[in-house]
Amino acid sequence: DGGITQSPKxxxxxxxxxxxxxxxxxxNHDAMYxxxxxxxxxxxxxxxxxxxxxxxxxxxxxxxxxxxEKKESFPLTVTSAQKNPTAFYLCASSLGGGxxxxxxxxxxxxxxxx
Amino acid sequence: AQTVxxxxxxxxxxxxxxxxxxxxxDTSESDYYLFWYKQPPSRQxxxxxxxxxxxxxxxxxxxxxxxxxxxxxxxxxxxxxxxxGDAAMxxxxxxxxxxxVIFGPGTSLSVIP
Numbered sequence: 001d002g003g004i005t006q007s008p009k010x011x012x013x014x015x016x017x018x019x020x021x022x023x024x025x026x027x028n029h030d031a032m033y034x035x036x037x038x039x040x041x042x043x044x045x046x047x048x049x050x051x052x053x054x055x056x057x058x059x060x061x062x063x064x065x066x067x068x069e070k071k072e073s074f075p076l077t078v079t080s081a082q083k084n085p086t087a088f089y090l091c092a093s094s095l096g097g098g099x100x101x102x103x104x105x106x107x108x109x110x111x112x113x114x
Numbered sequence: 115a116q117t118v119x120x121x122x123x124x125x126x127x128x129x130x131x132x133x134x135x136x137x138x139x140d141t142s143e144s145d146y147y148l149f150w151y152k153q154p155p156s157r158q159x160x161x162x163x164x165x166x167x168x169x170x171x172x173x174x175x176x177x178x179x180x181x182x183x184x185x186x187x188x189x190x191x192x193x194x195x196x197x198x199g200d201a202a203m204x205x206x207x208x209x210x211x212x213x214x215v216i217f218g219p220g221t222s223l224s225v226i227p
Contacts (some may be wrong), residue, residue: 031213042118042205042217050213058214090159100147100166100209105159 002027006091006106012114013078013085021076021109023091030095032074033103036060037088046089049074078111086113116141118208118218126224127196134181135191135221137206147209150180150191153220154202162204165189193223201225 004025013019025032031050035043045058049068063082068074074093078085088110092103117140127133139148150162165173165182172180177197181190193200206218 033215035217042219045214045216048214088157092159100164102149102161102164103159103215108157 004091004093004104004106006089006109008109009107011109011111013111014114016080018077018079019111021078021089021091021111023074023076023106025072025074025091025093025104025106027093027104028071029093029104030071031093032068033092033094034058034064034066034074034076035090035092037090037108043090046076085111087111116143116208116210116216118206118216120204120206120218120221122221123219124222124224126226127193127200128226129196129198131196132192132194133196133223135193135204135206135223137189137191137218139187139189139206139208139218141187141208141210143211146211148180148182148189149207149209149215150178150189151205151207151217152200152202153205154199159205163191196225198225198227 007022033048034046037043044060046064047066049055052071055068065077090108091106094103119138146167148165152160152162163173163175163178177194179192203220205220208216
């Protein structure tokens with residue numbers, strides 16, 4: 001079955017470490033997105049990519065980086081510059097950047113700073 | 115900038131009854147898309163229903179329907195015959211012309227047996 005796979009499900013980061021969250025899709029979707037979810041704040045857009053080798057900053061890109069070397073993969077790196085990284089991270093994809101049809105979401109990664 | 119507001123942080127409904135979740139948004143665009151997403155305790159986001167702004171007819175998906183008032187910039191979700199499995203966070207979302215989707219803060223729905 002087609003879908004989006006996020007890994008790991010839980011991730012713990014020490015202060016000053018960079019960590020990478022994986023997002024893989026087999027839906028043949030062109031566009032992929034990373035959102036951060038904090039309690040009471042809904043979802044906030046970190047980065048998005050509408051095509052391979054191209055991506056744009058979202059509303060809260062500081063302290064994060066991404067790459068899009070393959071259509072099916074859009075990993076997110078949380079760098080040490082992100083001062084408050086503890087949150088739930090959701091990856092999503094959509095057909096041809098046409099989000100009029102809505103997103104398909106992964107099951108998320110819970111990141112905790114220890 | 116576009117914003118999405120959900121004024122009810124928490125709602126509850128008796129099983130088999132009907133509940134309406136509110137959503138308002140702010141935009142200067144004339145053509146856009148609106149969505150309702152459901153996030154159950156598993157935290158898997160699920161698309162419930164979508165509405166195209168240029169269509170006056172309200173969207174319906176089985177027990178879920180919307181009341182879309184374009185002039186008032188209102189997009190409420192009605193759940194009929196509520197079931198225990200409807201208990202979840204519900205997010206209203208707006209798709210901008212720049213292909214980004216903006217989410218509201220969410221409404222937590224409880225279903226009472």
